[in-house]
Amino acid sequence: MRYPEQREQVVRYGIEMESTGLTVGTAGNVSVLVEDGIIISPSSMAYRETRPEDTILMDLAGNVLEGERMPSVEHKVHLAMYKARSDVKAVIHAHPTVATAFAAARIEIPGFLDEFGVYVGDAVRVAEYAISGTDEIADNVARAMGETSHAALIASHGMVCVGKDLASAFHVCQQVERTALIYVYAKMLGGPVELPQSSKDLFAQVFAYKRTV
Numbered sequence: 001m002r003y004p005e006q007r008e009q010v011v012r013y014g015i016e017m018e019s020t021g022l023t024v025g026t027a028g029n030v031s032v033l034v035e036d037g038i039i040i041s042p043s044s045m046a047y048r049e050t051r052p053e054d055t056i057l058m059d060l061a062g063n064v065l066e067g068e069r070m071p072s073v074e075h076k077v078h079l080a081m082y083k084a085r086s087d088v089k090a091v092i093h094a095h096p097t098v099a100t101a102f103a104a105a106r107i108e109i110p111g112f113l114d115e116f117g118v119y120v121g122d123a124v125r126v127a128e129y130a131i132s133g134t135d136e137i138a139d140n141v142a143r144a145m146g147e148t149s150h151a152a153l154i155a156s157h158g159m160v161c162v163g164k165d166l167a168s169a170f171h172v173c174q175q176v177e178r179t180a181l182i183y184v185y186a187k188m189l190g191g192p193v194e195l196p197q198s199s200k201d202l203f204a205q206v207f208a209y210k211r212t213v
């Protein structure tokens, strides 16, 4: 079995995702880039019951190279992220309550907090709706994320976060969910005040720099 360490990480972050409420049941999935392709969590398997050997090694064309189980149905979304961006080394797809409410309402989460601009990007845009598991949804998510964000919402479904490793992608997921909740509260208080353009420019520069290191 190749990549035992990365398989262990995929299992660990699946458990972490469920235990922190970023998803429920077997929903969502986790992957990490390796030399031959990606290691991705299996389809329809409880995170706490998943063992490293249950994860799947697949190449970037979507062929299973190693693994007995079916790869997650959303593997095309994961593959599209790695193909679209050379800085993406890990992908997490989750269904957290508040961010998924934005995905259901098809409202993007704007960048109105300092930390958001640095870690998540300019905004979390909503990918155009398409059926789960299709090439179309994969293309739509890659387009919504673009080059200026580490996350996107999947219309009527959930969210996708990326990073240079699983710890970073997980942090992005947490930031997006937290910001979505703060946005709802801020709206009740009259709406968040927009950041000055100079701050947005600075955060965009830091975000772009962090992508390269």
Ligand SMILES: [Zn+2]
Pocket: 027, 028, 074, 093, 094, 095, 157, 158
């Ligand atoms: Zn999903």
